[in-house]
Amino acid sequence: MMTGLRIDHIQRRERLQVSVNGRPITAFRGESVLAALVASGYLILRRSHKLKEGRGALCGVGVCYECLVSVNGLPNQRACMVEVEDGMEIEIDEA
Amino acid sequence: MKPRDYDVAIIGSGVAGIAAANKIADSHLRVLLLDENLHPGGQILRSLPGSMETRKAQRFDPLKKTGHALIDHLKGQRITLMNRAKVLGIYDGRELLVEEVEKRVFTVRPRAILFATGARERFLPFKGWTLPGVFSTGAVQILIKGSGVLPAREILIGGSGLFLFTVACELLENRGRVLAVLDQGSMVRKVPSLRLFLYHIPKFTEGARYLGRLMLSRVPLRHGTTILEARGERSLQEVVTARLNRDGHVLEGSERVYKTPALAIGYGFVPNIELPQLAGCALTYEGNLGGWIVKVTEALETTVENIFAAGEVTGIGGARKSLIEGYISAISIVQKLGKGVEKSCLSRLKEERRKHLCFGWYFNALCKLPNHVLASAPEETVVCRCEDVTLGDIKKAISEGHDTPGAIKKALRVGMGNCQGRTCAPVLYDILSVYTRRPARGIPPLSVRTPVKPVSISTLVDRVSPGCRLAEPS
Numbered sequence: 213m214m215t216g217l218r219i220d221h222i223q224r225r226e227r228l229q230v231s232v233n234g235r236p237i238t239a240f241r242g243e244s245v246l247a248a249l250v251a252s253g254y255l256i257l258r259r260s261h262k263l264k265e266g267r268g269a270l271c272g273v274g275v276c277y278e279c280l281v282s283v284n285g286l287p288n289q290r291a292c293m294v295e296v297e298d299g300m301e302i303e304i305d306e307a
Numbered sequence: 308m309k310p311r312d313y314d315v316a317i318i319g320s321g322v323a324g325i326a327a328a329n330k331i332a333d334s335h336l337r338v339l340l341l342d343e344n345l346h347p348g349g350q351i352l353r354s355l356p357g358s359m360e361t362r363k364a365q366r367f368d369p370l371k372k373t374g375h376a377l378i379d380h381l382k383g384q385r386i387t388l389m390n391r392a393k394v395l396g397i398y399d400g401r402e403l404l405v406e407e408v409e410k411r412v413f414t415v416r417p418r419a420i421l422f423a424t425g426a427r428e429r430f431l432p433f434k435g436w437t438l439p440g441v442f443s444t445g446a447v448q449i450l451i452k453g454s455g456v457l458p459a460r461e462i463l464i465g466g467s468g469l470f471l472f473t474v475a476c477e478l479l480e481n482r483g484r485v486l487a488v489l490d491q492g493s494m495v496r497k498v499p500s501l502r503l504f505l506y507h508i509p510k511f512t513e514g515a516r517y518l519g520r521l522m523l524s525r526v527p528l529r530h531g532t533t534i535l536e537a538r539g540e541r542s543l544q545e546v547v548t549a550r551l552n553r554d555g556h557v558l559e560g561s562e563r564v565y566k567t568p569a570l571a572i573g574y575g576f577v578p579n580i581e582l583p584q585l586a587g588c589a590l591t592y593e594g595n596l597g598g599w600i601v602k603v604t605e606a607l608e609t610t611v612e613n614i615f616a617a618g619e620v621t622g623i624g625g626a627r628k629s630l631i632e633g634y635i636s637a638i639s640i641v642q643k644l645g646k647g648v649e650k651s652c653l654s655r656l657k658e659e660r661r662k663h664l665c666f667g668w669y670f671n672a673l674c675k676l677p678n679h680v681l682a683s684a685p686e687e688t689v690v691c692r693c694e695d696v697t698l699g700d701i702k703k704a705i706s707e708g709h710d711t712p713g714a715i716k717k718a719l720r721v722g723m724g725n726c727q728g729r730t731c732a733p734v735l736y737d738i739l740s741v742y743t744r745r746p747a748r749g750i751p752p753l754s755v756r757t758p759v760k761p762v763s764i765s766t767l768v769d770r771v772s773p774g775c776r777l778a779e780p781s
Contacts, residue, residue, distance in 0.1 A: 217456050218456055218457075219451065219456070219457060219482070222455040224455070242355055242454070243455070243456065247450050247453070247454030247455075248456075251454075255440050255542045256439045256541060257439070260692070260695050261693070262694065262695035265437060266439055266541055266542070267439060268440065269439075269446055270443055270692070270730070271427065271428060271443050271730070272442065272443060272445060272449045273344075273350060273427070273446070275428075275729050276692065276726050276730045277725035277726045277761070278692060280725070288725075288761070292449070293343070293391075295345060
């Protein structure tokens with residue numbers, strides 16, 4: 213039985229060290245930052261400009277800019293358009 | 308290699324782009340293939356790098372097999388593939404401003420341009436669609452195909468059109484649980500005409516396989532059902548749905564609540580017309596091909612000489628149409644640039660293209676939204692997600708006389724945010740059509756300016772005066 217959100221019959225590449233707001237999460241090479249976040253239960257990634265509502269990914273393919281996160285200190289990166297790398301530090305707005 | 312030495316620049320490395328690039332390079336022309344994504348192949352050929360499963364699945368899909376062979380062929384020396392490259396703008400209809408990998412900006416002036424910019428998903432906003440946990444159907448598919456991750460173990464699917472079934476099956480095949488598939492349209496309209504069926508037996512066989520799979524897994528299929536509201540404290544917890552009568556009005560008392568951590572929504576597709584628009588290419592409105600599309604000749608040349616368009620941007624019709632158009636446009640471009648090309652297959656390709664346009668008309672008609680649903684949405688429904696502009700704000704602006712997309716953009720900042728209207732503009736056109744009682748073709752699309760995608764000021768400053776960096780804010 214599948215326990216997490218990673219599909220179990222897919223053979224993964226190597227496991228990487230990735231952190232979200234300083235906390236380590238599981239990630240594998242080839243996954244998008246968005247997928248790694250979703251698989252670890254992070255759905256709320258940023259807050260909207262005016263209403264300050266929590267927002268997460270909508271389109272998943274770089275169109276909607278709803279999944280903006282900070283990657284290795286570089287702000288406003290689309291989580292769906294970046295692949296995870298070893299040692300990557302991801303910052304999201306959880307509040 | 309000087310970037311300005313290219314004969315042809317192709318924007319978009321989806322099926323149309325890679326087909327055209329290969330064919331053009333065969334005629335000894337130098338091709339620059341630009342794409343914002345990490346890998347060529349577009350969304351249809353997305354696969355988890357290193358995964359055996361995806362390769363295995365592709366063996367049974369001739370289109371994907373062709374597509375992957377085309378990707379492998381790209382490594383020819385006359386094709387320069389630049390991934391993670393954004394085309395930010397076009398000057399005097401010819402010179403492309405390109406940002407490569409979030410850093411370097413350069414310009415390129417090719418002899419011919421091919422826009423193979425593809426399509427994006429269309430949405431129908433409802434209250435709460437901004438809650439985290441509400442994904443597009445495409446996002447769900449890409450999470451599965453590209454990263455092998457499900458958005459949640461349980462998911463509800465809603466919207467309109469055939470793509471809902473595709474995504475539902477992909478979830479099931481990967482041991483996701485689909486609570487239900489809700490389609491605003493009717494089942495009856497899905498039955499194709501005999502002629503269309505005979506043209507596209509493989510497509511309808513695939514459709515039947517999806518339907519069979521859903522029925523076998525006892526996933527409830529509810530036609531004529533719409534999403535009224537998504538609710539949740541911080542992220543999605545439940546979804547309220549209702550049945551629609553024949554005129555598209557909500558049936559009182561038919562509301563139903565689904566408890567779910569994830570919802571996938573999709574309402575068809577719209578072409579990515581922004582760059583061709585910026586290059587001065589004329590558009591034309593075809594409601595059953597996705598709305599505003601790039602106007603092309605049979606040779607796929609736009610109204611601007613030496614600028615061509617291929618794939619979804621000339622009308623939503625699926626990956627096979629894109630493949631065919633990639634070849635047709637390549638033949639046209641090579642001929643235009645005065646080189647010899649094998650064109651014996653051209654008449655067959657054009658005939659095939661017409662058949663796929665017929666499928667497009669059928670496919671897109673099934674995604675059509677009943678306007679009443681939009682009209683009855685609550686005022687606080689967010690329409691422009693980047694700038695948090697609500698349906699109520701837009702209705703008020705219309706009542707004050709702002710009756711074009713451009714006027715509403717200036718009044719409310721709709722479409723001025725990060726996505727530059729890519730998500731909300733088609734919705735805005737529908738709202739204007741409903742509340743100003745004009746046909747959709749009477750609503751002019753938003754104008755487009757350079758840069759068409761967000762870019763950091765420091766990147767642009769560096770372009771104007773190299774080495775000059777902006778001071779850090781103190």
